[in-house]
Amino acid sequence: MRIATWNVNSIRTRAGRALGLLQRHDLDVLALQETKCTDAQFPVEPFEQAGYQVARHGLNQWNGVAIISRAGLEDVRTGFPGMPGWGDPEPAPEARALGARCGGVDVWSLYIPNGRELDNPHYAYKLGWLARLRDAAAGWLAAAPQAQILLTGDWNVAPRDEDVWDMAAFEGKTHVSPAERAAFEAIVAAGYADVVRPYAPGPGTYTYWDYQKLRFPRREGMRIDFALASPAAAGRVTGAFIDRDERKGKGASDHAPVVVELG
DNA sequence: ATGGTAGTCCGACTA
Numbered sequence: 001m002r003i004a005t006w007n008v009n010s011i012r013t014r015a016g017r018a019l020g021l022l023q024r025h026d027l028d029v030l031a032l033q034e035t036k037c038t039d040a041q042f043p044v045e046p047f048e049q050a051g052y053q054v055a056r057h058g059l060n061q062w063n064g065v066a067i068i069s070r071a072g073l074e075d076v077r078t079g080f081p082g083m084p085g086w087g088d089p090e091p092a093p094e095a096r097a098l099g100a101r102c103g104g105v106d107v108w109s110l111y112i113p114n115g116r117e118l119d120n121p122h123y124a125y126k127l128g129w130l131a132r133l134r135d136a137a138a139g140w141l142a143a144a145p146q147a148q149i150l151l152t153g154d155w156n157v158a159p160r161d162e163d164v165w166d167m168a169a170f171e172g173k174t175h176v177s178p179a180e181r182a183a184f185e186a187i188v189a190a191g192y193a194d195v196v197r198p199y200a201p202g203p204g205t206y207t208y209w210d211y212q213k214l215r216f217p218r219r220e221g222m223r224i225d226f227a228l229a230s231p232a233a234a235g236r237v238t239g240a241f242i243d244r245d246e247r248k249g250k251g252a253s254d255h256a257p258v259v260v261e262l263g
Numbered sequence: 264a265t266g267g268t269a270g271t272c273c274g275a276c277t278a
Contacts, residue, residue, distance in 0.1 A: 061271040
């Protein structure tokens with residue numbers, strides 16, 4: 001079974017690229033982030049015609065997550081227990097988490113809050129969101145230690161110095177702060193291993209390149225998209241790669257897809 | 264040194 005995660009940056013703009021991705025890599029499951037549309041606006045038909053089922057969760061033009069599967073799509077869950085909300089004056093849940101059981105694997109499509117700046121309330125929101133995700137994910141494993149769970153998506157955290165092209169450029173910036181890295185590592189410590197890095201080691205291995213400043217041709221990127229697997233799921237992984245070619249050309253998302261093969 | 268891009272709904276917000 002082949003499972004991918006991709007921050008598509010608008011599914012309506014890139015449905016064709018998503019379909020090409022499914023076909024090119026013979027994907028069974030594709031977790032999408034930043035679909036940027038409501039459920040009603042989501043282009044479901046082309047995926048169904050290609051033989052896939054679609055679960056999507058979008059509330060407005062921001063965020064939005066989806067899971068596209070031809071390996072079954074059961075027990076669909078929007079958000080996770082304890083997931084923090086955002087907004088003033090009344091914080092409300094955002095469309096940042098969608099889970100579904102696909103062929104016996106609990107796949108999560110996650111879009112972790114960006115954080116914006118270290119002194120921005122969004123940064124505290126990001127840390128709280130990751131902390132509650134850790135709690136929920138630890139609970140799932142405590143309840144079912146043999147569960148096959150994949151936490152995939154855009155984590156908006158670069159866990160290691162080698163995951164950005166130049167640490168000096170990130171002085172005082174989000175994505176590399178000790179608190180963000182600790183929040184990410186807490187989820188690893190809860191039993192979820194990064195199953196891609198062993199097959200796609202750094203330095204210089206990235207999943208995101210800013211549209212601005214010629215970051216992609218200059219090879220100035222960040223590794224912020226991950227697939228973290230529970231022990232039972234990690235034990236099935238036979239390979240993984242980052243589809244850097246998908247970032248090329250006109251009309252590309254600013255993120256590259258990350259693909260995991262389960263035996 | 265600065266600003267540059269790209270998406271959404273249409274001047275501004277998000278990334």
